[in-house]
Amino acid sequence: MKNVSSAVIILFAATSSENPGKLKKDHDTIRVKDLKVSVPFYRDILGLEQIDNAGLGDHIKWFKLGNEVQVHLVESDIVVEKNKGVHSAFNTQNLTKFMEFLKAKNIAFENGDGEKNTFTDRPDGVRQIYFQDPDGYWIEVNDNKLP
The missing domain is CATH 3.30.720.110 (Signal recognition particle alu RNA binding heterodimer, srp9/1)
Known part of the structure; x- marks a missing residue:
């Protein structure tokens, strides 16, 4: 039984290192209380470029970084717990x-x-x-x- 679990771990390691989906970062979504406050912060402080939001309505604003990764701000009353260990970098x-x-x-x-x-x-x-x-x-x- 010990040999079987070792083989599974080796197989998983080989498969995951190949990245079969060739995944790249696309976007993060952040729920915000007030877009009138958050949009200027992400645009003027972080320097992100505001882009078209694909017709999703006025409660959603999209931004992009120089590497084309996007940040989506969604105005919402949902309260999300904040923690320094969970952050955007x-x-x-x-x-x-x-x-x-x-x-x-x-x-x-x-x-x-x-x-x-x-x-x-x-x-x-x-x-x-x-x-x-x-x-x-x-x-x-x-x-x-x-x-």
Whole structure:
């Protein structure tokens, strides 16, 4: 029986590493209380480009990042529990400049331990900060070198 479970694990590892669906990130959906508050934040603070929402109505706004991944904001009364461990992560080539921008906009940020106005310096050399959007969702911005 021990050999059978080992074979299953090896088979799963081989199959999952091949990514048969060739999956790529498409979008995240975020439920927000007020689009009049959230749209300017995602557009002006995060710098996302607002795009057509495929005719889904005025309660849904779509944005895209430079890599074509989308963020969909849906106005809703549903309350979602927020937790720093569940966050969206974005990347910048200049984290220091972005931190200065947040300070100029009076947007509080912190490191992973909750220390204000500073960053986490991960063992791999990537620096990261965390802050919240108008609905309290946690956002990470880091300076990881993406391909």
